[in-house]
Amino acid sequence: MDFGLSQDQRMLRDAVARCLADTCPLDQVRECAERDNPLSDNVLRAVQDLGIPGMLVPEEHGGLGMTLLDAAIVAEQLAYAVAPVPFLASHVLTPIALSEAGSEEQKAHWLPKIASGEARIGVAISETIEVRDGAGVSSAAGKLNGTALFALDFEGADAFIVADSGGRLHLVGAKASGLKAIALTTIDRTRSVGELRFDGAEAEPLADDGGATVARLRAAGRVILAADSLGAGQAMIEKAVDYAGQREQFGRLIGSFQAVKHMCAEMAARHEPCRSLVWYAAHAFDAVPTEASLVACHAKSHTGEVHRFVARTSTEVHGGMGFTDLIGLHYWFKRIEFDRQVLGGPETVRAEAAALQGWIKAA
Amino acid sequence: MDLEYGPEYDVFRKQVRAFIEAHSHLAPPSSDRAARPSSKAVEWQKLLIEHGYTARTIPQAYGGYGAEPDILQSRIIAEEFARARVPGGLSNQGISMFVPTLLELGTEEQKRRWIEPTLKGDVVWCQGYSEPGAGSDLANLKTSAHIENDEFVVNGQKIWTSTAKQADMIFCLVRTEPHAPKHGGISYLIFSMDTPGIEVRPLKTMTGHAEFNEVFFTDVRVPMHQIVGQRGQGWFVANATLGHERGMLGDPDALENRLQALIALMQEERLGQGRAIDNPVLRDRLVALQAEVAAMKYNGMRILSNSLRGEPGGMAKLIVKLQSCELAHQISALAIDAMGELGILYHHSPREREGGAWQWNYMFQLGLIIGGGTAQIQKNIIAERGLEMPREPKLAKISDAAKATADMPRHKQGSA
Numbered sequence: 017m018d019f020g021l022s023q024d025q026r027m028l029r030d031a032v033a034r035c036l037a038d039t040c041p042l043d044q045v046r047e048c049a050e051r052d053n054p055l056s057d058n059v060l061r062a063v064q065d066l067g068i069p070g071m072l073v074p075e076e077h078g079g080l081g082m083t084l085l086d087a088a089i090v091a092e093q094l095a096y097a098v099a100p101v102p103f104l105a106s107h108v109l110t111p112i113a114l115s116e117a118g119s120e121e122q123k124a125h126w127l128p129k130i131a132s133g134e135a136r137i138g139v140a141i142s143e144t145i146e147v148r149d150g151a152g153v154s155s156a157a158g159k160l161n162g163t164a165l166f167a168l169d170f171e172g173a174d175a176f177i178v179a180d181s182g183g184r185l186h187l188v189g190a191k192a193s194g195l196k197a198i199a200l201t202t203i204d205r206t207r208s209v210g211e212l213r214f215d216g217a218e219a220e221p222l223a224d225d226g227g228a229t230v231a232r233l234r235a236a237g238r239v240i241l242a243a244d245s246l247g248a249g250q251a252m253i254e255k256a257v258d259y260a261g262q263r264e265q266f267g268r269l270i271g272s273f274q275a276v277k278h279m280c281a282e283m284a285a286r287h288e289p290c291r292s293l294v295w296y297a298a299h300a301f302d303a304v305p306t307e308a309s310l311v312a313c314h315a316k317s318h319t320g321e322v323h324r325f326v327a328r329t330s331t332e333v334h335g336g337m338g339f340t341d342l343i344g345l346h347y348w349f350k351r352i353e354f355d356r357q358v359l360g361g362p363e364t365v366r367a368e369a370a371a372l373q374g375w376i377k378a379a
Numbered sequence: 380m381d382l383e384y385g386p387e388y389d390v391f392r393k394q395v396r397a398f399i400e401a402h403s404h405l406a407p408p409s410s411d412r413a414a415r416p417s418s419k420a421v422e423w424q425k426l427l428i429e430h431g432y433t434a435r436t437i438p439q440a441y442g443g444y445g446a447e448p449d450i451l452q453s454r455i456i457a458e459e460f461a462r463a464r465v466p467g468g469l470s471n472q473g474i475s476m477f478v479p480t481l482l483e484l485g486t487e488e489q490k491r492r493w494i495e496p497t498l499k500g501d502v503v504w505c506q507g508y509s510e511p512g513a514g515s516d517l518a519n520l521k522t523s524a525h526i527e528n529d530e531f532v533v534n535g536q537k538i539w540t541s542t543a544k545q546a547d548m549i550f551c552l553v554r555t556e557p558h559a560p561k562h563g564g565i566s567y568l569i570f571s572m573d574t575p576g577i578e579v580r581p582l583k584t585m586t587g588h589a590e591f592n593e594v595f596f597t598d599v600r601v602p603m604h605q606i607v608g609q610r611g612q613g614w615f616v617a618n619a620t621l622g623h624e625r626g627m628l629g630d631p632d633a634l635e636n637r638l639q640a641l642i643a644l645m646q647e648e649r650l651g652q653g654r655a656i657d658n659p660v661l662r663d664r665l666v667a668l669q670a671e672v673a674a675m676k677y678n679g680m681r682i683l684s685n686s687l688r689g690e691p692g693g694m695a696k697l698i699v700k701l702q703s704c705e706l707a708h709q710i711s712a713l714a715i716d717a718m719g720e721l722g723i724l725y726h727h728s729p730r731e732r733e734g735g736a737w738q739w740n741y742m743f744q745l746g747l748i749i750g751g752g753t754a755q756i757q758k759n760i761i762a763e764r765g766l767e768m769p770r771e772p773k774l775a776k777i778s779d780a781a782k783a784t785a786d787m788p789r790h791k792q793g794s795a
Binding site for chain 2: 017018019020021022085253257260261268269271272273274277278280281282284285286288289290291292293295296299303311313314315317318321362363366367369370375376377
């Protein structure tokens, strides 16, 4: 019995943390955020040198064959450093989708390139969770029509994996004719999303599995977003505590005032159990398939709630400075908000959790 | 991440399950929370000790089962009894707080004299810690014990003393060295509740019941050897047991059971044409609480693993009392909201649900948020010990002035 990270996982965490501390200081984040394409080539190269793109690619396809818990550890560190690099779709969801539902040919073509960092694939499955602005993609005779919103890891993607309205996944080249790709600009400049408009674009379907793989992607995606939220929340709590230990008012460190101290304690008290929940959710994805979807919902919705509180409270502890661009606290604030909404906000995800338990009568 | 306990533990779990299945008909009902255990509860306790399912690691010489400490075995026992909803033996302050204290700091004679009858329910204890002027600031306690003819003579008042009416004995913090610094002048005495000069007055709470008492001491004479630890070390002795109390208030199995009861309630309770759980707003709150209970459950597993590795519990442990008590209260709050107008029924009203248990819990759990270290004290601990934030500077002038006023009459009395 050992609930927690293995020695290897602790080493992975520390290696990623060190790498990002060197390559991704806040100045780098800030510089990237001002550009049209906010992703950082420097940080991406460093992440590739660590083998991160191949983490979830099976070994026979040139990857490391690691687990979602390993990926969650990386996600936490990426968020801690607000690293402007693709990860969720390109390095987590795509390897899972191709490994679980790709043809041998698709696997052989894409997985080695993903592992080496040569190719990146974005993922668009939002409409399987919630339809906004009438979006949705239909497929017929190998062609896609309609709109997919919030394609993840949009910028620089060579192809996209897209769910149709029946929950089946399709692989479509980024430059396919009949695909118009439009970048969407979010509050979070450290990750990229876009809109895919299909007008008879040619696509290769993945396995027809009755939506099983897309459900796996939702679960994995939610765990990784929860882990991201955890890392960003951790950073915001540490920053609040540091600030409160330096800033003086009324001749005292503000951290010695109970009003401030209790804000920090409340953040820590709500944040700390999230860590165990995220770890378990990741582990369940790898090892307890019967619980994976439900506990992924719990991790996603709960971290979404807790870290919205943390994001706001940490900002308040920083007083006026927290509200400025000067100290850059808002990068974490925005990262947390992105994590909360993407792949379903807390209410949406809780409704899904209720349905998974048979608590919602079929309409 | 390895959540398997291992084959030898699987065998152990089967044994526990088999025991529960074979014997659960002998168990007292879970609602049997009487301070003075019923004969059924006492017999059940003895059976559990005999099989090592309670008092497991307490040496046989003191009436326990005498097993080597094994965190996983203890955990399995707790899990299985919780799962079966069968009481896992007596739970009172004597067993959970006084016995561990004696084991750690008592003399051999004290251990032999008190542990076994306490475990077996023959001796019931109450805890004399809090006072009207010493709650969060417990070390400010004023109940005094001066020495006269080789006896301690205790005077003062305790409050929040649960089971004082039924208790045979009290473990009690008193000030024996009035001139020592506040933490250094306290001693930990044990004495009979039948000693002349003790008056117990029930303290009725917002629940309508008297779960606590006030205890008044007037020249209560206690033999000098009835002390645990040395004179002036009582603060240290007491802190050993406060840790046990905080651990007790954060049991993840208890939260899981409350949540399951809430789910059952919301599935049974009719609301219009449907059930309470069919209301999307109530259901949303239910799932949110379910996620929080899950987080606390895995947090508990993390603490367990830390202790198996010999690592400190750290922040994961510091937050348990605050979060668990709050969560338990929220679970009851949702149950009441799910009942709506029925949720205010109480005092054996017609149409009252489950004997008013949810309403009682809703109110009593607020007491648990306050007791055993208030939520605000917990936050101070989390901030100062966990986050290493700066301590509150001593407001020397203000507190000295307040003390001078507050202490004057009692101080005179104590030094007379």
